[in-house]
Amino acid sequence: MTEGLFAREAAVLMQTYRRQPVEFVRGDGVWLFDAAGNRYLDCLTGLAVVSVGHANPRVAAAVADQVSRLTHVSNLYYTGHQVELAERLTTLAGLDRVFFANCGATANEAAVKLARRWGQRRRGRSCYEVISLEDSFHGRTLATLAATGQPGKQAVFEPLPPGFRQVAAGDLEALDAAVGTATAAVLVETVQAEGGVLPLAEDYLHALRDLCDRREVLLVVDDVQAGMGRTGQWFSWQGLGFEPDVATVAKALGNGLPIGACLARREVAGAFDYGDHATTFGGGPVVCRAALAVLDEIEERDLLGNARARSDQLAALLSGLPGVSGVRGRGLLLAAMLEEERAAEVVRLALAEGLLVNDVRPDAIRLAPPLTITASEVDEAVHRLERALR
Numbered sequence: 001m002t003e004g005l006f007a008r009e010a011a012v013l014m015q016t017y018r019r020q021p022v023e024f025v026r027g028d029g030v031w032l033f034d035a036a037g038n039r040y041l042d043c044l045t046g047l048a049v050v051s052v053g054h055a056n057p058r059v060a061a062a063v064a065d066q067v068s069r070l071t072h073v074s075n076l077y078y079t080g081h082q083v084e085l086a087e088r089l090t091t092l093a094g095l096d097r098v099f100f101a102n103c104g105a106t107a108n109e110a111a112v113k114l115a116r117r118w119g120q121r122r123r124g125r126s127c128y129e130v131i132s133l134e135d136s137f138h139g140r141t142l143a144t145l146a147a148t149g150q151p152g153k154q155a156v157f158e159p160l161p162p163g164f165r166q167v168a169a170g171d172l173e174a175l176d177a178a179v180g181t182a183t184a185a186v187l188v189e190t191v192q193a194e195g196g197v198l199p200l201a202e203d204y205l206h207a208l209r210d211l212c213d214r215r216e217v218l219l220v221v222d223d224v225q226a227g228m229g230r231t232g233q234w235f236s237w238q239g240l241g242f243e244p245d246v247a248t249v250a251k252a253l254g255n256g257l258p259i260g261a262c263l264a265r266r267e268v269a270g271a272f273d274y275g276d277h278a279t280t281f282g283g284g285p286v287v288c289r290a291a292l293a294v295l296d297e298i299e300e301r302d303l304l305g306n307a308r309a310r311s312d313q314l315a316a317l318l319s320g321l322p323g324v325s326g327v328r329g330r331g332l333l334l335a336a337m338l339e340e341e342r343a344a345e346v347v348r349l350a351l352a353e354g355l356l357v358n359d360v361r362p363d364a365i366r367l368a369p370p371l372t373i374t375a376s377e378v379d380e381a382v383h384r385l386e387r388a389l390r
């Protein structure tokens with residue numbers, strides 16, 4: 001049955017994804033079930049999306065209730081859940097205003113457009129540039145691809161939109177030299193997730209904040225992957241001793257329902273006029289109900305505390321595994337570094353052991369389990385990974 005599906009997929013879908021040979025039909029908490037009924041421990045959660053677990057009952061109930069009441073009206077009208085979600089997010093983030101988007105890339109598009117509008121008002125039309133970092137990832141739309149510091153992903157789509165450039169992460173002098181009168185914003189991830197789960201050093205982040213203040217440019221944090229509890233804080237900059245002017249979130253915000261958000265300080269958000277930006281689906285009632293349920297789950301079950309405790313446990317166990325040379329990352333966004341470049345093979349073997357992880361680099365395995373994972377499930381995940389490594 002499943003094999004027939006692979007052939008049908010190849011016949012009708014554009015071949016942009018190299019998929020693992022498995023068809024999932026159901027999920028329950030940290031577990032996924034394939035078409036044959038085999039059980040897999042999900043330590044990837046769809047790339048840090050399903051943070052409160054598969055088929056989360058609170059999210060499922062909220063979504064089912066909302067779908068049966070009101071699915072969509074345009075942003076020409078008011079809906080209460082969108083406002084409530086914005087109130088909750090701004091309070092948690094320490095930022096003032098929200099624009100709801102549909103995913104990470106569209107949240108970042110909103111941030112880039114906001115930065116351009118802000119720059120224009122501040123220093124005129126020649127102020128529009130966004131500087132980001134090498135090894136970053138900000139999305140697949142043309143603008144967010146232009147901001148993504150991965151030449152391999154960019155080259156075949158040139159010419160990319162102008163107004164973007166990258167400097168090496170950690171190199172303050174290079175950044176200082178790159179910032180000029182054309183610069184509107186500096187865009188960074190606190191942990192470069194797709195780049196290989198590379199955490200930026202705290203003192204570098206502090207220096208970034210200082211530099212942005214001194215040169216009067218916006219500091220934008222792309223928290224699409226590291227936000228919403230993933231690092232053991234609501235937002236990844238919290239606990240690192242600095243605050244951004246603008247931030248984006250998406251992946252875990254709707255636990256699998258598509259929603260993104262761009263948050264900003266009041267004065268920055270004021271750069272947008274009526275009509276400057278819009279979306280059909282962004283901030284719709286169903287996805288906002290899902291996100292509100294996600295926030296309730298994280299709060300009421302103290303999942304930030306659990307993420308921190310399970311992170312310590314997981315990092316300690318991973319670093320003791322054969323063939324693992326070290327562990328990097330923050331919270332429950334971790335990478336086990338391998339002594340050899342065999343991550344793709346280990347991922348395949350792990351799948352056969354009933355464990356989902358991914359090869360974020362040829363020599364690094366990414367783990368991003370649900371924030372709900374228990375201590376014994378962490379033990380089980382590490383046992384399965386150990387069998388794959390042997």
Ligand SMILES: *Cc1c(COP(=O)(O)O)cnc(C)c1O
Pocket residue numbers: 103104105106108137138139140189193194222223224225226250251
């Ligand atoms: C996944 C990701 C994006 C893009 O999000 P999409 O929802 O796939 O558009 C942007 N930035 C970061 C840091 C991401 O991890």
